[in-house]
Amino acid sequence: MPEITVDLSKLKHNTRYLKELLSQQGFSMIGVTKVVSGNSLIVKAMLEAGIEYLGDSRIQNILKFKQRKIDAKYILIRIPSISEIPLVVQNADYSLNSELKVIKLLSEEALKQNKIHKIILMVDMGDLREGVNPLNIKSYIHDILKLKGIKLSGIGTNLKCFSGIIPTNKNMKGFSKLTEEIENVFGIKFKFVSGGNSANFNWFFSTKDKGKINNLRIGEALFLGHETIDFKPIPNLYTDVFRLTAEIIELKTRSLIPHGIAVSNAFGEPIKIQSTSNKDQNGGSRKQALLNIGRQDIAIKGLRPIENIKILGASSDYLIIDIKDNEYEIGDKINFNLNYEALLKSMTSPYITVKYKN
Numbered sequence: 001m002p003e004i005t006v007d008l009s010k011l012k013h014n015t016r017y018l019k020e021l022l023s024q025q026g027f028s029m030i031g032v033t034k035v036v037s038g039n040s041l042i043v044k045a046m047l048e049a050g051i052e053y054l055g056d057s058r059i060q061n062i063l064k065f066k067q068r069k070i071d072a073k074y075i076l077i078r079i080p081s082i083s084e085i086p087l088v089v090q091n092a093d094y095s096l097n098s099e100l101k102v103i104k105l106l107s108e109e110a111l112k113q114n115k116i117h118k119i120i121l122m123v124d125m126g127d128l129r130e131g132v133n134p135l136n137i138k139s140y141i142h143d144i145l146k147l148k149g150i151k152l153s154g155i156g157t158n159l160k161c162f163s164g165i166i167p168t169n170k171n172m173k174g175f176s177k178l179t180e181e182i183e184n185v186f187g188i189k190f191k192f193v194s195g196g197n198s199a200n201f202n203w204f205f206s207t208k209d210k211g212k213i214n215n216l217r218i219g220e221a222l223f224l225g226h227e228t229i230d231f232k233p234i235p236n237l238y239t240d241v242f243r244l245t246a247e248i249i250e251l252k253t254r255s256l257i258p259h260g261i262a263v264s265n266a267f268g269e270p271i272k273i274q275s276t277s278n279k280d281q282n283g284g285s286r287k288q289a290l291l292n293i294g295r296q297d298i299a300i301k302g303l304r305p306i307e308n309i310k311i312l313g314a315s316s317d318y319l320i321i322d323i324k325d326n327e328y329e330i331g332d333k334i335n336f337n338l339n340y341e342a343l344l345k346s347m348t349s350p351y352i353t354v355k356y357k358n
């Protein structure tokens with residue numbers, strides 16, 4: 001089986017470092033674990049490194065952590081589905097919300113379970129994914145404050161996830177102003193004013209006055225060590241917490257040009273001839289290897305080879321590479337770094353073994 005190796009001490013370092021960096025400016029941090037597919041050992045390492053609030057997008061993952069007696073404050077960071085409301089109230093301390101209908105049902109369920117469910121109301125500051133329109137937010141809050149069993153603990157916004165809108169001084173100030181207005185009008189004080197995700201670091205580093213904002217929800221930066229606008233490494237973080245390893249299962253010298261009539265590949269995609277130099281047209285060849293990993297397990301565009309090889313393509317079960325001048329044998333292992341999507345897919349693939357380095 002292909003393997004993904006998680007360096008837990010590097011992950012702990014990243015977690016400690018970012019938590020401290022944020023807390024120096026009065027910010028709390030929600031550690032977002034959705035990319036590791038409910039992996040308890042990884043989550044435990046993050047808690048050992050000082051994480052207090054854990055955010056996950058799947059209530060099933062939160063349920064699993066709780067069943068394993070992993071003690072944290074849990075935040076469901078995806079808007080709850082109506083069908084999951086009993087599970088959400090039972091297992092999540094907080095959830096992010098934007099629909100009054102859902103919040104009312106959460107309130108009824110909380111009363112039934114004799115609990116207070118805490119919510120963070122999401123506002124859309126321009127990325128057009130989740131959240132209420134800032135123009136309507138006061139009427140939402142007016143209605144929410146009347147509900148029993150619900151505590152409005154915070155307000156949040158999320159950028160750079162759908163339309164690619166980045167956090168700037170302007171939209172963050174707008175969000176902060178809106179918060180201030182609401183707190184004044186309703187005479188309330190939010191525990192969380194949650195300004196965003198790993199795309200907020202450029203803003204965080206460059207803006208002195210962060211207004212009312214006092215929280216970020218961070219996933220990618222913790223796991224991959226970079227911010228998510230230019231994907232630049234954040235100083236002092238490890239960018240190689242994860243390493244993917246696949247095995248060579250076939251090695252052949254092959255022609256650079258396929259023979260016969262080409263239409264499209266197994267996924268209906270047009271064929272790109274990989275090399276077009278004159279020499280190649282005249283029957284050049286390459287040393288090709290097949291690896292035991294495929295589109296079921298990975299996002300091929302997100303693989304970054306560590307060795308000097310070239311990825312040519314992938315089908316469901318094979319990754320096809322040009323091994324250049326390397327002297328590999330059948331059974332040799334090839335290593336890759338991963339981007340966020342490739343990490344997400346490989347952590348959710350049942351065909352990849354997760355290994356740990358302490």
Ligand SMILES: *Cc1c(COP(=O)(O)O)cnc(C)c1O
Binds near residue numbers: 034077198219228
């Ligand atoms: C995924 C997600 C985050 C974390 O984003 P990163 O880019 O991984 O830091 C924060 N908030 C919400 C609502 C999310 O869905």
